[in-house]
Amino acid sequence: MINSYEAYMEYLNADKRALRVGDSFRDKFFHPIWKYQKLLRTLEYYMNCKRGFISKIVLLFLRYKFQKESIKLGFSISPNSCDMGLELGHYGDIIVNGKAKIGKNCTIAGAGILIGEDLKNPNAPTIGNNCYIGPGAKIIGNITIAEGTTIAANAVVIKNIIEPYTTYGGIPAKKISDKSVKQQ
Structure with missing residues (x-):
């Protein structure tokens, strides 16, 4: 902040x-x-x-x-929701809830991305440092995304991701790789 x-x-x-x-x-x-x-x-x-x-x-x-x-x-990105080093890849339909917290050096790659709360819980996601969020991804609910995680294009994440530097994709999102886009 x-x-x-x-x-x-x-x-x-x-x-x-x-x-x-x-x-x-x-x-x-x-x-x-x-x-x-x-x-x-x-x-x-x-x-x-x-x-x-x-x-x-x-x-x-x-x-x-x-x-x-x-x-x-x-x-539609709320002030104070994203830490430093934010990279917005393209303009068009990117929604970040005011309660969401996005870590340092994260990439939001393209259009159609939603990071917000669900109907059951008024809290929004917490995303770790060095994460990559692909175009069309949806991250919904009071969940935590580990550091360095890659969320593939059009993935829907509704559960915590605790393993750092991995790739998740699909609906609902499942682990598809032990490597991450931002892993050096």
């Missing part, structure tokens, strides 16, 4: 590295996902760190811009 200006800059740098954004003018100003993530981190910084009348006005403006960018790109 961003709790200082130094943490804010650390989050921005980690996200920039994860997205492989360069220092060119084109990358800085015309990369829609990087623009969205900068806005997400700035909103988190103002929500968590800034107090005072002017900051509240800036926060209202940031919320408006964030909502507008979210609609434009098809993202």
Whole structure:
């Protein structure tokens, strides 16, 4: 969670590295996902760190811009739900519940991804560090995903995954490999 200006800059740098954004003018100003993530981190910084009348006005403006960018790109990612190093692979239909917690250096690969609560339990998933979530994957309920886990495309995860650095796929998700995409 961003709790200082130094943490804010650390989050921005980690996200920039994860997205492989360069220092060119084109990358800085015309990369829609990087623009969205900068806005997400700035909103988190103002929500968590800034107090005072002017900051509240800036926060209202940031919320408006964030909502507008979210609609434009098809993202519904709640502030303070993703740790640093987030990589959003493509824009389009990515939903992350406000109660979900996503660890460091995670990749959300494509469109059609849902990370949220189920009808029985009002809690959402906790996803470990270095995880890869494939296009169309659904992670539902009060479950925990171990560090380094790969969730294959169109998988539906409804149970805990406790074994780190493995790959799960299918409906419902089952272990399909002892290796992970992010395993080095």
